[in-house]
Amino acid sequence: GAGVSQSPSNKVTEKGKDVELRCDPISGHTALYWYRQSLGQGLEFLIYFQGNSAPDKSGLPSDRFSAERTGGSVSTLTIQRTQQEDSAVYLCASSLRGVRNSPLHFGNGTRLTVT
């Protein structure tokens, strides 16, 4: 089947605008993760959804960032009042049973540029 799909692949926005990034995980995967990758850097954990449990939001850098996962499938990451330091590639990944039991499968990311 298809892998993890993210949209849009590229997003350019003006400082102060809100943006929504979408992730379609692999069908049947119960765990979904969002990471952020700045240029030439490693991956920074943002948020994690596992089944019906409360999400682990410990990686969100500020209250401008939020995410939801509807129906245990599609997830949306929202950044309000974007700042230039938010420019990065936002990566979504899903896992069949959580990262400790099955590997993460990543999408190709959304490249966000805040001007």
Add this chain to the structure above:
Amino acid sequence: GESVGLHLPTLSVQEGDNSIINCAYSNSASDYFIWYKQESGKGPQFIIDIRSNMDKRQGQRVTVLLNKTVKHLSLQIAATQPGDSAVYFCAETRAGTALIFGKGTTLSVSS
């Protein structure tokens, strides 16, 4: 603070050589480790994983070694090919935490 990192930011090898990419982790409670490969413009791709009850695990042309005594992880790639050129990340996790990634090593393979 805790971190997962790699000893060398870049590694250049000749086609056909064996490559060794190293990673040090700081939290002795970490019990599951994964290597990912990331090509330009793509998301990371799973290569191989290892749990803390193992010292070595082999895949196709890749071997991961885990030394818990010195908290060191390595990825060995046999007969490196130009298609292996990418950024390689190690990642670690333990109960109750998300997967934590290091900064990555860029592997360049020349023909």
